[in-house]
C-alpha cells in the first residue's frame with residue numbers, strides 16, 4: 046500500500062507545496078509508492094496555486110508544482126495520512142492541536158533531516174524572499190527522508206511475507 050505523507054506550512058503556497066513537489070519527484074524517480082499532499086494551518090490562500098516566485102524558482106530546478114492548490118489542514122488528515130511533516134515548530138504545535146484522541150500518526154519537523162542536521166525550522170520565504178535558500182534546505186531534507194521511506198517499504202514487504 047502507498048505510504049501517504051502530508052506536508053504542512055502556514056499558508057500552503059510556499060514551503061509545503063515545494064516540499065511536496067520535491068518529494069513527489071524523488072519518489073517517482075526511485076519507484077517508491079508514496080502519495081503526497083500538502084496543506085496550510087491558515088486559510089488565507091484556499092484554492093490558490095503556489096506563490097509565483099516559489100513556482101518559478103522550483104521550475105528552474107525542474108520541479109513543476111503548478112498543479113497544486115492550497116487547502117487547510119484538518120483533524121481528518123490524521124486519519125488519512127501515515128506521516129505529517131511540519132515546516133516549523135509553530136506549524137507543528139498548530140497541527141498537534143487538531144490531533145484526534147485515537148490518532149497515533151507521527152508529526153515531525155522536516156528541516157532536521159537536512160544534511161547539516163542543526164536546522165529546526167524552514168524559514169518562510171514569503172517573508173525572507175530567499176526562495177533559493179528555501180529550496181536548498183527542502184531538497185536536502187527530502188534526500189534525508191528517502192532512506193526512511195525505503196526502509197518503510199522493506200518493513201512492509203517483510204510483514205506481508
Ligand code: 4NP
Pocket residue numbers: 054055056057058059060061089169170171
Ligand atoms: P508558507 O508561506 O507558509 O510557506 O506558504 C506563507 C505564505 C503566505 C502567508 C504566510 C506564509 N500569508 O500570510 O499570506
